[in-house]
Amino acid sequence: xxxxxxxxxxxxxxxxxxxxxxxxxxxxxxxxxxxxxxxxxxxxxxxxxxxxxxxxxxxxxxxxxxxxxxxxxxxxxxxxxxxxxxxxxxxxxxxxxxxxxxxxxxxxxxxxxxxxxxxxxxxxxxxxxxxxxxxxxxxxxxxxxxxxxxxxxxxxxxxxxxxxxxxxxxxxxxxxxxxxxxxxxxxxxxxxxxxxxxxxxxxxxxxxxxxxxxxxxxxxxxxxxxxxxxxxxxxxxxxxxxxxxxxxxxxxxxxxxxxxxxxxxxxxxxxxxxxxxxxxxxxxxxxxxxxxxxxxxxxxxxxxxxxxxxxxxxxxxxxxxxxxxxxxxxxxxxxxxxxxxxxxxxxxxxxxxxxxxxxxxxxxxxxxxxxxxxxxxxxxxxxxxxxxxxxxxxxxxxxxxxxxxxxxxxxxxxxxxxxxxxxxxxxxxxxxxxxxxxxxxxxxxxxxxxxxxxxxxxxxxxxxxxxxxxxxxxxxxxxxxxxxxxxxxxxxxxxxxxxxxxxxxxxxxxxxxxxxxxxxxxxxxxxxxxxxxxxxxxxxxxxxxxxxxxxxxxxxxxxxxxxxxxxxxxxxxxxxxxxxxxxxxxxxxxxxxxxxxxxxxxxxxxxxxxxxxxxxxxxxxxxxxxxxxxxxxxxxxxxxxxxxxxxxxxxxxxxxxxxxxxxxxxxxxxxxxxxxxxxxxxxxxxxxxxxxxxxxxxxxxxxxxxxxxxxxxxxxxxxxxxxxxxxxxxxxxx
Amino acid sequence: xxxxxxxxxxxxxxxxxxxxxxxxxxxxxxxxxxxxxxxxxxxxxxxxxxxxxxxxxxxxxxxxxxxxxxxxxxxxxxxxxxxxxxxxxxxxxxxxxxxxxxxxxxxxxxxxxxxxxxxxxxxxxxxxxxxxxxxxxxxxxxxxxx
Numbered sequence: 054x055x056x057x058x059x060x061x062x063x064x065x066x067x068x069x070x071x072x073x074x075x076x077x078x079x080x081x082x083x084x085x086x087x088x089x090x091x092x093x094x095x096x097x098x099x100x101x102x103x104x105x106x107x108x109x110x111x112x113x114x115x116x117x118x119x120x121x122x123x124x125x126x127x128x129x130x131x132x133x134x135x136x137x138x139x140x141x142x143x144x145x146x147x148x149x150x151x152x153x154x155x156x157x158x159x160x161x162x163x164x165x166x167x168x169x170x171x172x173x174x175x176x177x178x179x180x181x182x183x184x185x186x187x188x189x190x191x192x193x194x195x196x197x198x199x200x201x202x203x204x205x206x207x208x209x210x211x212x213x214x215x216x217x218x219x220x221x222x223x224x225x226x227x228x229x230x231x232x233x234x235x236x237x238x239x240x241x242x243x244x245x246x247x248x249x250x251x252x253x254x255x256x257x258x259x260x261x262x263x264x265x266x267x268x269x270x271x272x273x274x275x276x277x278x279x280x281x282x283x284x285x286x287x288x289x290x291x292x293x294x295x296x297x298x299x300x301x302x303x304x305x306x307x308x309x310x311x312x313x314x315x316x317x318x319x320x321x322x323x324x325x326x327x328x329x330x331x332x333x334x335x336x337x338x339x340x341x342x343x344x345x346x347x348x349x350x351x352x353x354x355x356x357x358x359x360x361x362x363x364x365x366x367x368x369x370x371x372x373x374x375x376x377x378x379x380x381x382x383x384x385x386x387x388x389x390x391x392x393x394x395x396x397x398x399x400x401x402x403x404x405x406x407x408x409x410x411x412x413x414x415x416x417x418x419x420x421x422x423x424x425x426x427x428x429x430x431x432x433x434x435x436x437x438x439x440x441x442x443x444x445x446x447x448x449x450x451x452x453x454x455x456x457x458x459x460x461x462x463x464x465x466x467x468x469x470x471x472x473x474x475x476x477x478x479x480x481x482x483x484x485x486x487x488x489x490x491x492x493x494x495x496x497x498x499x500x501x502x503x504x505x506x507x508x509x510x511x512x513x514x515x516x517x518x519x520x521x522x523x524x525x526x527x528x529x530x531x532x533x534x535x536x537x538x539x540x541x542x543x544x545x546x547x548x549x550x551x552x553x554x555x556x557x558x559x560x561x562x563x564x565x566x567x568x569x570x571x572x573x574x575x576x577x578x579x580x581x582x583x584x585x586x587x588x589x590x591x592x593x594x595x596x597x598x599x600x601x602x603x604x605x606x607x608x609x610x611x612x613x614x615x616x617x618x619x620x621x622x623x624x625x626x627x628x629x630x631x632x633x634x635x636x637x638x639x640x641x642x643x644x645x646x647x648x649x650x651x652x653x654x655x656x657x658x659x660x661x662x663x664x665x666x667x668x669x670x671x672x673x674x675x676x677x678x679x680x681x682x683x684x685x686x687x688x689x690x691x692x693x694x695x696x697x698x699x700x701x702x703x704x705x706x707x708x709x710x711x712x713x714x715x716x717x718x719x720x721x722x723x724x725x726x727x728x729x730x731x732x733x734x735x736x737x738x739x740x741x742x743x744x745x746x747x748x749x750x751x752x753x754x755x756x757x758x759x760x761x762x763x764x765x766x767x768x769x770x771x772x773x774x775x776x777x778x779x780x781x782x783x784x785x786x787x
Numbered sequence: 788x789x790x791x792x793x794x795x796x797x798x799x800x801x802x803x804x805x806x807x808x809x810x811x812x813x814x815x816x817x818x819x820x821x822x823x824x825x826x827x828x829x830x831x832x833x834x835x836x837x838x839x840x841x842x843x844x845x846x847x848x849x850x851x852x853x854x855x856x857x858x859x860x861x862x863x864x865x866x867x868x869x870x871x872x873x874x875x876x877x878x879x880x881x882x883x884x885x886x887x888x889x890x891x892x893x894x895x896x897x898x899x900x901x902x903x904x905x906x907x908x909x910x911x912x913x914x915x916x917x918x919x920x921x922x923x924x925x926x927x928x929x930x931x932x933x
Contacts, residue, residue, distance in 0.1 A: 094832075407880060408880055409911060411876065411888065411892040412876070412895045412896050412899070420900040422929045422932040423929075423933060424904070424907060425925055425928075426904055426922050426926050427908055427913055427915070428913050428915060428916050432925060533929070534931060
């Protein structure tokens with residue numbers, strides 16, 4: 054399908070673009086196009102050419118200081134996208150720089166060729182001749198082509214017409230004496246000359262194309278008489294020779310002024326002058342000329358123009374530019390980068406979509422999931438990895454902190470709260486998202502749920518069809534209800550081995566999302582043969598486990614304490630025992646490096662619980678056998694910015710059994726034992742308010758097992774993973 | 788030292804004066820002033836006069852830094868109409884006035900977060916470019932959210 058586009062400046066100087074579908078229905082199938090806003094700001098706008106569905110226009114932008122910048126706009130009308138490119142201006146040139154345009158048919162990379170002919174009054178040293186610069190959209194840069202690519206140095210490039218056929222860009226050139234056609238190969242960037250019959254070299258010809266052949270239009274200026282327009286149409290044949298295709302010998306009343314181009318049937322579109330009577334000014338009108346009938350239907354297209362010329366081009370539909378953002382490409386590495394221009398650009402009417410992006414970034418996840426359906430652009434934005442990563446950055450969503458508490462083995466035992474600042478806590482309980490479907494085949498360990506960047510990590514055993522058990526972790530984003538299960542490789546353990554209750558044989562699995570790449574990462578440390586900890590790392594992007602050389606571990610004979618971990622920023626913290634003392638280690642999620650975090654000696658003697666308050670590491674030291682009374686004593690330590698630990702507060706309260714974690718206000722969420730019947734403990738969960746020494750009941754009661762808690766933010770992570778909810782990644786071990 | 792005044796021109800050619808030290812809260816204007824001294828009128832071809840008046844009111848505020856956050860919030864809260872807020876957000880984005888842009892976008896996000904799809908399209912003047920069948924297919928990916 055080919056369309057014609059006509060630029061029509063009416064008397065009010067309004068620029069109009071009209072399209073026709075170039076098929077049998079022509080010219081019934083006509084439609085208007087929304088014009089890229091930048092075009093409205095350009096002066097002296099003209100169409101350079103079309104190639105592979107892209108329309109290339111040029112014009113100049115007048116800045117506030119009245120200086121002008123030459124610009125080229127690449128526009129794909131089929132998908133309504135455009136990119137503007139600033140044309141470098143080398144010095145005070147008299148002319149518009151001459152810009153050629155074509156899309157390389159092999160790479161589909163749009164290319165611009167700028168030829169600045171040297172001033173005539175330049176000194177005679179023609180050493181540089183015509184200076185040629187080439188721009189490719191993929192590189193976004195202008196670079197110089199050495200001038201010896203030009204066939205002759207003293208050519209005068211005319212800037213009125215060009216045409217692209219296949220991989221060649223043709224132009225009409227004057228060498229000071231005769232005319233010739235230069236070709237530029239869009240693939241290898243070489244200039245050439247197309248041989249012309251001598252008879253065609255004497256006058257200026259208009260260059261065009263008919264289907265995929267080069268056509269020259271000779272308007273026989275000298276030879277025409279007053280009454281008859283004679284145009285010779287020449288076509289370049291496959292062997293490179295030129296043949297006269299037909300002659301337009303129009304004797305009708307209306308005078309043909311110019312041939313604009315051709316329909317794909319070969320009929321020319323021409324500009325004619327229409328006068329209502331002999332005294333009135335002529336009105337230029339665009340019509341189709343039918344050579345066989347020597348006929349013109351004036352009302353055919355219904356287009357007449359004002360002061361400026363018509364411009365016409367034919368284009369196909371294409372998807373080029375789809376992968377580019379609308380915008381302006383400034384000149385890079387020029388002598389002077391003009392930030393004024395840069396500032397000015399920001400005000401051009403393009404940014405409609407930018408403001409939508411800014412608003413979307415600030416919406417809660419659920420709204421975003423709904424608003425994917427608003428339009429295509431929103432869906433592709435929301436689903437894109439940069440948006441997913443960016444959206445998770447804190448500060449945008451005042452209500453996005455959640456506490457999830459699990460107080461039993463079954464699905465109903467997950468409860469969520471919005472952890473907001475208001476006094477409404479804990480009323481703001483919300484429907485807990487359904488647990489991932491894989492949980493039905495899965496025995497989650499009841500020991501911990503870890504969270505990082507809105508993803509929860511639940512570790513457990515999967516019951517295989519043959520009744521064997523596979524150690525795995527499920528990454529779960531409750532905000533968008535997506536999950537991915539990952540099998541933890543079982544190196545060294547006997548096949549069919551069922552993990553026993555002793556933590557010594559279950560490898561340690563740590564989880565964190567690298568804050569820079571937003572790539573979820575797992576580390577597995579298996580204490581094999583007691584003296585060598587083998588470390589493996591899994592990233593969701595690679596879907597592979599790979600070994601980390603163990604010498605990155607500070608000490609080889611550590612016993613890593615399962616389930617005790619916390620992610621803060623880019624560090625994953627955990628607890629280990631070196632046979633004598635406890636220590637805290639950190640794992641850098643960006644660089645995969647282990648470090649030891651220095652602890653005060655007093656904290657190294659007993660098992661510690663680890664948690665966080667906002668973005669600080671917190672250790673909970675339960676003082677056992679502290680006193681003869683039933684009083685439970687918990688010391689809460691916080692790691693300060695300088696790495697030192699400070700005792701935050703001490704909780705002494707008889708009824709508190711365990712500290713599960715902290716609200717963002719710093720108040721601990723605790724478990725209170727209420728009764729033991731037949732060895733089954735029943736406990737309540739509440740928030741301890743240290744100032745009031747009071748426990749606010751959360752209305753959750755735990756049965757048989759431990760309860761665990763984690764806090765998480767809303768996030769879009771996993772949205773761009775195509776997998777079905779709950780799919781299992783059985784990663785290959787490397 | 789006398790205070791220098793800049794003149795800003797809105798889309799509809801209205802002129803507004805503002806002291807330079809206040810105007811340069813806009814990074815865009817700051818760059819322009821740095822570049823050429825901006826002796827003449829600075830044209831703001833995308834900002835209409837009503838919006839520019841709001842922006843000027845904001846730039847002229849005399850708040851202590853610690854009250855600034857609250858002021859910006861209140862400033863946009865008082866202009867609760869979505870079209871006004873969109874114009875304001877767009878102007879703040881173009882002029883690179885971050886706090887104002889943040890607050891205006893946050894306010895719009897707050898207002899539209901519970902809208903239906905049709906209401907969102909109407910509020911932000913977005914055309915639905917899918918057929919009902921295509922739209923349903925997208926919704927079905929996350930049925931629970933509707």
